[in-house]
Amino acid sequence: MLEFLRKEGISEKLICEIEKFRKFYKVKGELKYRIPNPRYNYYGNDVWEEAVTALLCGENLLLVGSKATGKNVLSENLAAAFGRPSWDVSFHVNTDSSSLIGTDTFENGQVVLRHGPIYECAKWGGFGILDEINMAKNDSIAVLHATLDYRKIIDVPGYDKIKVDEAGRFIATMNYGYAGTRELNEALTSRFMVINMPGISTNNLEKMLLKEFPNINSKYLEQFAAMFNDLRIKSENSEISTKSVDLRGLISSINLMDKGLEANKALEMGITNKSFDDFERELVVDVIRLRIPRNLERSEIFTD
Ligand SMILES: Nc1ncnc2c1ncn2[C@@H]1O[C@H](COP(=O)(O)OP(=O)(O)OP(=O)(O)O)[C@@H](O)[C@H]1O
Ligand SMILES: [Mg+2]
Structure with missing residues (x-):
């Protein structure tokens, strides 16, 4: 992961700081399996530098952006770069303190607390x-306030108060304004540094596609990236919705x-048919x- 950051030209100073962090905060052998081994690399140097700096300063991060802007990919990449075990929690309407912290x-013959993911994360x-954090009801996750601010504690009535380990960080993601999402209240938002996730640049999209498909020829690599950009511009101009972007x-x-399906048929399934409106599909x-x-x-698309 750090090699990737070097290759992408992320500031050497930040990379050194990450290395120091990793040396200082060791991970127990039995938790090593929780350190992500990302399937995708996140491309976008500005976002990388903002995110890494905030985490080095002990901050928690909130990544806000529309679908497929790499919020989860970046979160995983960050845990991998810092070499930390990670806990993934999908938030939904019924998320409450017991699903986060633990249940009795x-x-x-004794009542004990079965630790939830936030508890484990804090402990280790x-x-x-915190995936799609704005799907949950603000009230039911108010238990996180003390965990996310300077107190860095989890206080479960009837159990010990535990402190979030110094290496612990929280990275929340959210889409804004989609069906089913809520406003995140100010108190919760205030506990994060917030990154507005940009859409991937055309240059980075080409890099990403080439990494995924090393056998693609340069002509169609460019055409696919440019086509995606055309769709994005049409959507920004409100000529089409974001569904096909x-x-x-x-x-x-x-x-x-790559498996052999004709290109237009494949794009119909992956792009065009994401819209359910005849006119928009045209x-x-x-x-x-x-x-x-x-x-x-x-x-014609692949070199092998
Ligand atoms: N900047 C980027 N660099 C690398 N990959 C990216 C980037 N932006 C998007 N992607 C790609 O988009 C896909 C979706 O990424 P991810 O699941 O992280 O999106 P998301 O923002 O969490 O979306 P959603 O809001 O729908 O959950 C992945 O295949 C990822 O590789
Ligand atoms: Mg996501």
């Missing part, structure tokens, strides 16, 4: 990924092409048609 259970100095869908489509197909010819077979 019976063991050998892990990185807690789907980076996940693009990656999956190219994967299907606009999307027009954008695709500018870059991708009809009947584009595998042999």
Whole structure:
């Protein structure tokens, strides 16, 4: 991971600080399996430097952005870079303090606390990924206030007060304004440093696609990246919705092409059909048609 950061040109000073952090905060052998081994690298140097600096300063992070802007990929990458075990918690309407901190259970005739992910994370100095934090009801996660601010404690009535280990950090993600999401209240937001996740740049998109598909030829690498950018611009101009501006869908489509599916069929499944509106789908197909010819077979896209 640190090699990747060097290659991308992240400030050497920050990388040295991460190395110091890793040397100082050791990880127990039995927790090593929790250190992520990311499937994707996150590309975007500004975001990397902001995030790393904040974490080095002991801050918690809130990553805000629309779908497929790499919020989870970055969270995983950060835990990997800092070499910390991580706990992933998906927030939903029924998330409450017991699902975060723990629940009472019976063991050998005694009531004991079965530790929840936040408790474990605090105890072992892990990185807690609070995924889609604004899906939960603010009231039911108020228990996190003391964990996330300078107090850095978990206080469970009837049990010990525990301190968040010095190496522990929390990284929350959220989409804003989507169905099912809530406003995050100011008290909770105030406990994070916030990064507004930008869409991936065309240059970084090419890098990312080339890493995923080393066998893609340069012509279509450029065309796919440019096509995605065209879609993004159309959506920013409100000519189409954001439904088809789907980076996940693009990656999956190219994967299907690699398996031998004709390019337009693959893009239909990964991009066009993400919209359920006939008129919008036609606009999307027009954008695709500018870059991708009809009947584009595998042999024209890949070099092997
Ligand atoms: N800047 C980026 N660098 C590398 N990959 C990226 C970047 N932005 C998006 N992606 C790719 O987009 C896909 C989705 O990433 P991820 O799951 O992290 O998105 P997300 O922001 O959590 O989305 P959602 O809000 O839908 O959960 C991954 O395949 C990821 O590699
Ligand atoms: Mg996500």
